Amino acid sequence: RLDILDLLLDVDSTNTYLFKRAGDHMGKRYAVLAEKQVAGRGRRGRQWVSPFGKNIYLSLLASFSGGISSLEGLSLMTAIAVERALVRLGIEGAGLKWPNDVYAGGKKLAGILLEVTGEYSSHCQVVIGIGLNLSLSEEDARDIEQPWAELRSLKPDLSRNEVAGILLDELLQAVDSFQKEGFAPWQQYWSERDIFHHKEVRIIGGHHERLGVVKGVNRKGELLLQTERGMETINAGEISVRPA
Numbered sequence: 001r002l003d004i005l006d007l008l009l010d011v012d013s014t015n016t017y018l019f020k021r022a023g024d025h026m027g028k029r030y031a032v033l034a035e036k037q038v039a040g041r042g043r044r045g046r047q048w049v050s051p052f053g054k055n056i057y058l059s060l061l062a063s064f065s066g067g068i069s070s071l072e073g074l075s076l077m078t079a080i081a082v083e084r085a086l087v088r089l090g091i092e093g094a095g096l097k098w099p100n101d102v103y104a105g106g107k108k109l110a111g112i113l114l115e116v117t118g119e120y121s122s123h124c125q126v127v128i129g130i131g132l133n134l135s136l137s138e139e140d141a142r143d144i145e146q147p148w149a150e151l152r153s154l155k156p157d158l159s160r161n162e163v164a165g166i167l168l169d170e171l172l173q174a175v176d177s178f179q180k181e182g183f184a185p186w187q188q189y190w191s192e193r194d195i196f197h198h199k200e201v202r203i204i205g206g207h208h209e210r211l212g213v214v215k216g217v218n219r220k221g222e223l224l225l226q227t228e229r230g231m232e233t234i235n236a237g238e239i240s241v242r243p244a
């Protein structure tokens, strides 16, 4: 179910757009797609490069019963929605990188930014933002600080409208599933597609750096890391995972 869909030529950020409208659309599912963002935002205050007419910039406003803790795993669920959309489009070889990136060939294809717009007694309201690279010129990509991938080089004959439609459909299904059962049923699905599953990684940020082997995720979507001190649980926070 979707209540409202706005299609915009340009916008500061699709997440900001819904953030401003959140109070007037309590309990509704409100999606927005833009051709261009002039102030696209990434995690950790980074910018998200958002040139006109090429990629997908999608945000969805949705409500979830329970407090903020009931949102645990939603960012992983969103990455799963992107991965499922790619499979439906016939694109092989995309993988998930904890906590919420989609990778292809070791490079980032899509990023997700979740922002809580309000916490109320019985529910909370969230903006789920997805940026999916379809095609980026060298010039567009100049400002991207990490290795990036684009869908067109994985499958040249894609229709952007079809990609957008399928992505929105998978996102709505993921939200339905998460509202009913949370992240728990998806733990194994995640691990099977995690690019670092059973691999040694370095955790950067948080209180201290850690080395360990990825052993899956728990029902809250936290990363399980086998370290020399035993099994540790890592929350998303301001942390990033790199190959060891």
Ligand code: BTN
Binding pocket: 012, 013, 014, 015, 016, 037, 039, 040, 041, 042, 043, 044, 046, 048, 056, 057, 058, 059, 101, 110, 111, 112, 113, 129, 130, 131, 132
């Ligand atoms: C990341 O840093 O990996 C998250 C990137 C999220 C980008 C998307 S594009 C649509 C939505 N609007 C924004 O300003 N950001 C998200």
